[in-house]
Amino acid sequence: MQEEQLSKEELLLEIEKLRQEVENLKREKTDLEILLETTSLHSDSVEAELHDKALEAVREGEAKLAQFLEAIPVGVAVLDATGKPYYANRAAVQLLGKGVVPSITVYKIPDIYQLYVANSPHLYPVEELPISRALNGETSMADDIEVHQGDLIIPLESRGTPIFDSNGKVIYAISVFQDISDRKKAEAERQRFTNELFELNLNLEKALDAELELTDAYGRFVPHQFLYFLGYESIVDVKLGDQVQQEMSVLFADIRDFTSLSETLTPEENFKFINAYLSRMEPAITENNGFIDKYIGDAIMALFNGEADGAVQSGISMLQTLADYNQQRQNSGYVPIKIGVGINTGTLMLGTVGGQNRMDSTVISDAVNLASRIEGLTKEYGVQMLISNQTFSRLHNPADYSIRIVDQVKVKGKSEFVTVYEVFDSDPPEVREGKLGTLKRYEEAMLLYHQKSVREAGKLFEECLQKNPEDRVSQIYLKRCRDWRSLLKDF
Known part of the structure; x- marks a missing residue:
């Protein structure tokens, strides 16, 4: 049976509540011990009465803590300072497939409870388990643990927290964990969607590249500027x-x-x-x-x-x-x-x-x-x-x-x-310089020619050719001037 899955923030809040309950229980126990010490000078009847009250208070505190632990919707497991399983709540027993096995030590936990590295056939390294790290005074979290219960595989998210005594020595290691099957499915679905989206984008890019290649290829036959003037980006339009x-x-x-x-x-x-x-x-x-x-x-x-x-x-x-x-x-x-x-x-x-x-x-x-x-x-x-x-x-x-x-x-x-x-x-430089050097005389000759002053125009074209013999246009106009003059003589 799958318990309600908590968010990381909610899980951390539950862990903090658990820590507070344990700390309160420790303080109550310490207060009772001090009270017992102070009553050592009283009569036996008074001491017995106080001792009974102290035991009752401890039992009430333990019952209150057990009630709290059984009520929270996540698994809670506790190791004592020697690394032996000390406590597991109902949710932990359901997730792990078994309860406390007091005869084992922390080193046997992966094998006994069938804890594996996610998506692999390897048992989870005991030194990397959050509850093992808690025995060393570390607070840690892992979300790559799987519990194998026959054919059933349950992915877990676990957080390990150490509990210290007044001298700073670890006396308990607490592990809080929950089934994250829904989260893993959502992550897998999101990854699948991301992959499909990536593939879609890739195909789209390939299609766009193909269209660009097609447009570039056609651009060798139909200029891109031609398409631009027609208002198109692609030849296919x-x-x-x-x-x-x-x-x-x-x-x-x-x-x-x-x-x-x-x-x-x-x-x-x-x-x-x-x-x-x-x-x-x-x-x-x-x-x-x-x-x-x-x-x-x-x-x-x-x-x-x-x-x-x-x-x-x-x-x-x-x-x-x-x-x-x-x-x-x-x-x-x-x-x-x-x-x-x-x-x-x-x-x-x-x-x-x-x-x-x-x-x-x-x-x-x-x-x-x-x-x-x-x-x-x-x-x-x-x-x-x-x-x-x-x-x-x-x-x-x-x-x-x-x-x-x-x-x-x-x-x-x-x-x-x-x-x-x-x-x-x-x-060529010499031809260009020749045309520039005779440009003024050339323009005067052209003006005279169009005014039909062919004799004066012809003289100026001759001067142009003296300085620039390769000027083909001046040669043509000089011939026209001479032809015109010959024609006028005939009349």
Whole structure:
């Protein structure tokens, strides 16, 4: 029969009550002994009367203590100073399976009462039992004791307390213990729940990691920034037809004469070359707050949100990176490559297109088409990088860059003329210095040209070329001026 289980605080309170009762009994006994000593000078009748009263008081105290011990709902066992069992209350007998066995000593207690270390086949070490430690004057507690009664196993929590005489010598050792089956079951249930919760969290973390891996993997095909603009965190949330309008700068970069170059390479060499080139260009874009929307063969299309400076700085960085790459190629015996960079800024639509079984992210806008066509103009004007007037006007401070106007052109599919500018920060040092040194004269020549003063403009372009013979744009305009003058002569 399982007794009511007490909390640790309640158990300690019961032990304190027990200690008080024992101390009171000791004091009563001492008082009676003193009284008997003081009566030694009285008559035999008086002494006998006092002796009887003293014995009666002792018996009443013992009966009161026994009544108290039998009433408490926890087991109480007492050893005398020699380590022999002295007393066990009713609850102790039920828990231990037997009462006092006076013929044994403390060393036999684990074997006689079948006390084991919890969850093991080993008898509990006698020196670790709280009641044994109490004989040594220690107060201790243990909750890893099990009583084996045949097939029944009862887990116990036990506390040992020493009782001292007036000289500080241990005269009794008291052990108070109770069945903690319910507590152990609750702890096991809590541990099981904790393990299940841990496993659930672990599975959840694995699922989240798998989703992140999936998103990262898809991020190599659909940029994370694209998902961000659409308002999603995961690729699995994207739906066909999702779209958003955004003002962005669009950068196109393309390798010059790639077809001729690729014809000299095997398919494997082509892929190695393309990946070597593209892997070097990517950081120049991402480090300037851009992202690659797509690769179109050897061409790169990148998008930049916010100010146009990120796109322009990215283009400069790409061309500077290309110069270092070309040096490595030349050192390895390969021919250098050239690229053109075109940038435009405007409103565009980002979204998903396709069908139920195959869809792709894309950008649709005249701004995108114009950026591609501006990149194509770099070949015509013999420059590395051109930007539109829309990009130029959105630069935070155009004076931070080496820029000059190139032309007003009417590109295919556009009815209005578009002003394009050359950004030549990444030109070879001697070419860049030549353009900077003739910039004022060049701008005057361009102004005169557009005012149709071709003779004066031509002279200034000639002066530019004298100081900077590699200036392809000045060469083009000088030819235009001469052609125009020849045309006027014919009339």
